[in-house]
Amino acid sequence: MNLPKLQQIVKNKRTIGNFGGLNESLILNENEFSKMKNICSDMYPGITCRKQRGDPIAKLERPFGLYWKNGLFWVNGGNTYYKGEYVGFYPDEKERTLVGLGAYICSFPDGNMFSTVDKKFRSMTATWRGDVTVEPVSEGSTFVRITGGGIGNAFASGDGVEFSGFVTHYAALNGTKILKEVGSDFVVVIAVDAGDPIRRFTNGNITLTRKVPEMDFVCEFNNRLWGCSNRNHEIYASKLGDPTNWNAFEGLSTDSYALTVGSDGDFTGCLAHNGYVVFFKEDCIHTIYGSKPSNFTLDTVQARGPAKGCEKSLCNVNESVFYVSRNGVCIYEGSLPETVSTKLSGKWKAASGQQYDSKYYVSVQDMAGNWRLLVYDMRRSAQNQAELWYQEDEEQMKYSCYAEGKLYIVDRNNMLREIYAEKEEDYIEWNLESGDLEEGTLSKKKPSRMQLSIDLTPNAVLTLYVSYDNSPTWIRVKTITADARRNYQIPIKLKRCDRYRFKIRGRGKFRLYGMSRTTEGGSDR
Numbered sequence: 001m002n003l004p005k006l007q008q009i010v011k012n013k014r015t016i017g018n019f020g021g022l023n024e025s026l027i028l029n030e031n032e033f034s035k036m037k038n039i040c041s042d043m044y045p046g047i048t049c050r051k052q053r054g055d056p057i058a059k060l061e062r063p064f065g066l067y068w069k070n071g072l073f074w075v076n077g078g079n080t081y082y083k084g085e086y087v088g089f090y091p092d093e094k095e096r097t098l099v100g101l102g103a104y105i106c107s108f109p110d111g112n113m114f115s116t117v118d119k120k121f122r123s124m125t126a127t128w129r130g131d132v133t134v135e136p137v138s139e140g141s142t143f144v145r146i147t148g149g150g151i152g153n154a155f156a157s158g159d160g161v162e163f164s165g166f167v168t169h170y171a172a173l174n175g176t177k178i179l180k181e182v183g184s185d186f187v188v189v190i191a192v193d194a195g196d197p198i199r200r201f202t203n204g205n206i207t208l209t210r211k212v213p214e215m216d217f218v219c220e221f222n223n224r225l226w227g228c229s230n231r232n233h234e235i236y237a238s239k240l241g242d243p244t245n246w247n248a249f250e251g252l253s254t255d256s257y258a259l260t261v262g263s264d265g266d267f268t269g270c271l272a273h274n275g276y277v278v279f280f281k282e283d284c285i286h287t288i289y290g291s292k293p294s295n296f297t298l299d300t301v302q303a304r305g306p307a308k309g310c311e312k313s314l315c316n317v318n319e320s321v322f323y324v325s326r327n328g329v330c331i332y333e334g335s336l337p338e339t340v341s342t343k344l345s346g347k348w349k350a351a352s353g354q355q356y357d358s359k360y361y362v363s364v365q366d367m368a369g370n371w372r373l374l375v376y377d378m379r380r381s382a383q384n385q386a387e388l389w390y391q392e393d394e395e396q397m398k399y400s401c402y403a404e405g406k407l408y409i410v411d412r413n414n415m416l417r418e419i420y421a422e423k424e425e426d427y428i429e430w431n432l433e434s435g436d437l438e439e440g441t442l443s444k445k446k447p448s449r450m451q452l453s454i455d456l457t458p459n460a461v462l463t464l465y466v467s468y469d470n471s472p473t474w475i476r477v478k479t480i481t482a483d484a485r486r487n488y489q490i491p492i493k494l495k496r497c498d499r500y501r502f503k504i505r506g507r508g509k510f511r512l513y514g515m516s517r518t519t520e521g522g523s524d525r
Helices: 168-173 378-384
Strands: 011-016 033-037 047-049 056-059 063-068 072-076 079-082 085-089 097-101 104-108 112-115 121-123 126-136 143-147 160-164 175-178 186-190 201-210 217-221 224-229 234-237 257-260 267-273 276-281 285-289 297-301 315-317 320-325 328-332 348-356 359-366 371-377 389-391 399-403 406-410 415-418 429-434 445-456 461-468 475-481 486-493 500-507 510-521
Touching: 033 389, 056 072, 063 097, 063 399, 063 406, 072 399, 097 217, 097 224, 168 175, 175 186, 217 276, 224 267, 267 315, 267 320, 315 359, 320 348, 320 359, 348 399, 348 406, 359 378, 371 378, 445 461, 461 486, 475 486
Parallel strands: 217 267, 315 348
Antiparallel strands: 011 510, 033 429, 047 510, 056 415, 063 072, 072 079, 079 085, 097 104, 104 112, 112 121, 126 143, 126 201, 143 186, 160 175, 160 201, 217 224, 224 234, 234 257, 267 276, 276 285, 285 297, 315 320, 320 328, 348 359, 359 371, 371 389, 399 406, 406 415, 429 500, 445 486, 445 510, 461 475, 461 500
């Protein structure tokens, strides 16, 4: 008598102990997540929730700038603050570009310098108007002394100053000249034409001006300020060690520098990187090589730069540059940029970025106007040769700066705070959602069991949901409220399906160390 043969049930157990990050693509790995909130990589290869935000340092009504120079400096409306103290007032309310040089914080487009030593403001520009007497320093000398009441008080020797108002055949004294000597009531310059000696004369309504060019982006490199102008299509560098002088041209290694660029489009940022100054446009990158004006050279490559609206995303992270281009997040290391956001979906119209702990923090705004804070773990991505992105929350970094191992932000509510507090938060709400899990086979199968190895702090709450075969309905299968800080092994029974997703929601500190799934194989019907 022949008995029917029974098909052997094959059980397959898959264990995951190395968790990836966010992957919003249609197809993702089983250790990645299609959605997440308030998740970070601090426990990699495990996964955990982020730390709590830092306590507010100040409430800003109208933030217009944030910078660190031996202490926090910020602009609130027209008021400026340094280390929490009011230090001055701007006459108008607009966004400031802030950059440091020496002990000074330089503000553009105002052209002001704030000294972190005496906590006073000084102007980078200077103007004097009045009547003057002009005469050669000595008989036949090419040096000319120009005398007027208080004419030298606002200037210094070596300043590049523009003269205007001279008439008749002495009009050659108009234009930009270097002040060779300065006193309270006189300045000395070199006459333009030594072949036509200047006799003593007086002239009314003369103007002396030390100017700062109109610049859209400014950075510091090698003890100079560098900037670029969209209006003039020019790149500038200040005199060595002197942010007040942008028109000092004497043929010296300390001279100012100016260059016209021929590329199309507006500049979208600049920064110093690996010994060079780099100026970005949406479709090209300009690099300045050299150590002094006589050997400065410009190199241009056609490549993606920061997109308009995403200028604040430009940031140095370790030895690399990150920014948001038209096509996503790029990393630039000196040659050509590469995309590192292939796992992220959607297009962004605005972005702001900063670095912290070898990570790139970028808040991005989608086309619907929604913000979210994404984090790229550069160190662990390099180790695993994969993109590791994590989503924290819907935070907007209006302004940010990194200093002394801390990241400061002005958030969407205009609160100035550290990105994280020193203490741990026990009640942050978080969630994780997987992609479609097919268990490596297209045949029918029964995912009989799921088990989580997770550490919960006291009073933390965790709920697990499952969705089967593209159903929009999520079924709650398990809820745990931790009674003590310990590791929980959570077994969950599942039903037969082609594919399924799971979602974990929680409140409080957790650490997910591992996950296993047991599947019973079926037929191909």
